Amino acid sequence: MNGDLTFAIIKPNAVRTGKSGPILAMINEAGFEITGLKMIMLTTQQAENFYDEHRDKPFFEGLIEFMTSGPVIVMILRRENAVEEFRNLLGNTDPEKAEPGTIRKIYAISVRMNAVHGSESDESARREADFFFSDIERF
Numbered sequence: 001m002n003g004d005l006t007f008a009i010i011k012p013n014a015v016r017t018g019k020s021g022p023i024l025a026m027i028n029e030a031g032f033e034i035t036g037l038k039m040i041m042l043t044t045q046q047a048e049n050f051y052d053e054h055r056d057k058p059f060f061e062g063l064i065e066f067m068t069s070g071p072v073i074v075m076i077l078r079r080e081n082a083v084e085e086f087r088n089l090l091g092n093t094d095p096e097k098a099e100p101g102t103i104r105k106i107y108a109i110s111v112r113m114n115a116v117h118g119s120e121s122d123e124s125a126r127r128e129a130d131f132f133f134s135d136i137e138r139f
């Protein structure tokens with residue numbers, strides 16, 4: 001059975017250009033309840049640990065530079081089958097391949113600056129939510 005929680009980040013390109021509001025509206029309209037939310041600036045160390053699985057990829061350095069380039073909004077989201085449904089709402093990692101109407105099709109600037117992160121599995125969702133939120137910051 002699939003879990004009902006996922007973890008998301010509105011990335012610096014979207015926060016900087018004032019797209020947080022419209023993105024949050026899309027998330028709500030897609031049936032997700034926001035159960036944790038805050039705006040933070042990632043440290044290099046946090047970004048590197050968060051993206052640990054990509055440490056050896058050629059895009060890692062650029063990814064870390066981008067993710068620490070401005071404030072982000074981290075959040076925990078709840079709905080049935082949350083991980084898969086949120087990935088569907090996000091669209092492909094590469095906005096050129098994303099379906100029309102998806103968040104990345106609308107708000108991504110490039111593969112790197114792709115507007116929003118979403119967990120890839122229930123296990124990652126738990127790890128990522130625990131990474132950024134203490135118990136008293138979740139509702």
Ligand code: DAT
Nearest residue numbers: 054059063092093111112113114117118120
């Ligand atoms: P996703 O965010 O869709 O789960 P991922 O886990 O493969 O994608 O990669 C994490 C992030 O790294 C992605 O959102 C943007 C960046 N990235 C991935 N592939 C890239 C590439 N080929 N060039 C530049 N950045 C890339």
Ligand code: MG
Nearest residue numbers: 117118119120
């Ligand atoms: Mg990923």
